Amino acid sequence: MILAVEPLENRFVRLEPLAAALEDEVRAALDCDPDAWDIMVAAGYGPHFDGWWRSALRAMEQGTRIAWAVRRLSDGAIVGTTSLYEIRPDYRRCEIGSTFYRPEARGGPVNPSCKRLLLAHAFDAGAVRVEIVTDAINPGSQAAIRKLGARDEGVLRKHKITFKGRIRDTAQFAILDDDWPEVRARLDARLAAFG
Template sequence: MHLDPIVLENNIVRLEPLEERHREQLRGPANDPQTWQLTTIRGDGAFFDAWFDLMLAGQDKGDQISHAVWSNADERYVGHSSFLVISPKHERLEIGWTWYEAAMRGTRINPACKHLLLGRAFACGAQRVELKTHGLNKHSQNAMKKMGATYEGTLRSHTRTWRGDFRDTVWFSVLKDEWPAVSAGLEARL
């Protein structure tokens, strides 16, 4: 498995590998405390620069590829999503750090992004793609189920949030042989 940062695009979104030039373009869309309510770190307001720097640092280490999400219809950046915990030896990775500004939630933006990211991961040799979310984030869990990802379990008191409490982490995955059916389902939603 080998992933390089490249632009991914369909008729709904363009995912651009994150660069310093995206900082100010994402600051506004990220500035919603609701977006960060169930996350392990904050990225709104005064916390944005530290979050953005962390995303760039992950890329510098080579275990993460972050993307600024551009909405073709709105002609602006509306969110972020990443490949992370990239493990070439084990041919697996995670898709995460996904967020969209409030107006984009529940639209075709997320299925369009997931279709591009999953397709790229499997085309580059992944055998397994993992997704996880906060145990209280029913919206994300429902989106993963609707996408066709398989629920794998819940790790209790798994990760500390930015507030200091522990969250339960709910895990899903898509395997390479499941991708054609998941792809077809995502395409139908688009």
């Protein structure tokens, strides 16, 4: 499994690998909604952005993460970020995560578009397993992950510590290569409904 660091695009979004030229646009996109960041492991808004940015670029250099800026094609605005991370070529697995969208980009085609691109990128590269995890206290995120067709694999207790110091339980989900055709069809149908 070799995951290329490259732009990904469909009708609704263009995912652009993080690079210096995008820093100001990404900063502006993430510098909002502090309450939504409260349950995240790492924060990327306000005073936390510089550390978040350096960490993302360092992980990209190490080959353990590909972080993308999410550009909404309807207006050209960067509306968030998402990543493939915990990349383990030896096990042919990775995770989708470190996802944040501006409030006005939530609930429409942006998230399913991003997930469709990321999952295709991973499975086309030979992944056999793509994991998606979220905070166990975030039922909205869990519902969105289930809606994708990911399978619930339980809760990892005391799995991570948020940037605010809360010890977090993590709800774990996965999509296997065997699941991908059905998940892909479901995502394609959802995206077609947006016209």
